[in-house]
Amino acid sequence: NAGVTQTPKFQVLKTGQSMTLQCAQDMNHEYMSWYRQDPGMGLRLIHYSVGAGITDQGEVPNGYNVSRSTTEDFPLRLLSAAPSQTSVYFCASSTEMRNTEAFFGQGTRLTVV
């Protein structure tokens, strides 16, 4: 059982480039989320989804787009990367049942130069 899989693990982008961070889960979870973590900080919510076709903004959504066409996948798109988006990105999934745990991927370390 793979759980939550994020690709790539590492990425270097130039300012202005675009890219998509991939997240896939094989647990049939309805809920999926993207967080970023900056040095010395806790995780901050970027976007989340409560099911296919449904997404919503979190605390720090600017500069990021998401879509949810399937239950399994929740890609995060950076349309025009900026140095301020240098961070570690974590994807998480959880069931729609109340008071359950979230499962996190191993993260994508992104550097924008």
Added chain:
Amino acid sequence: DAKTTQPPSMDCAEGRAANLPCNHSTISGNEYVYWYRQIHSQGPQYIIHGLKNNETNEMASLIITEDRKSSTLILPHATLRDTAVYYCIVSPVFQGGSEKLVFGKGTKLTVNP
């Protein structure tokens, strides 16, 4: 903003109990207390959660005060592998799952040989 306050760091001797405090004085009646940990920049890992009763699982125990304004996570026999950042999170009961967790800076626990 995180609704919890935790000490930034703690030390514990290997084999001893680690007691990690968390203050959540503004917690409301419909909010659970969750604990996650993050080992060396890996994805966060769920530990335990509770509403008002003490809880125990194979990883840890959670003690919540009667007024629910604070809690303590107990690792009964800490090992070197328990060295991590521990996050205490409050999350509303009515929220469907764990798709919108609010992380603070957590407590960096160092287990010493």
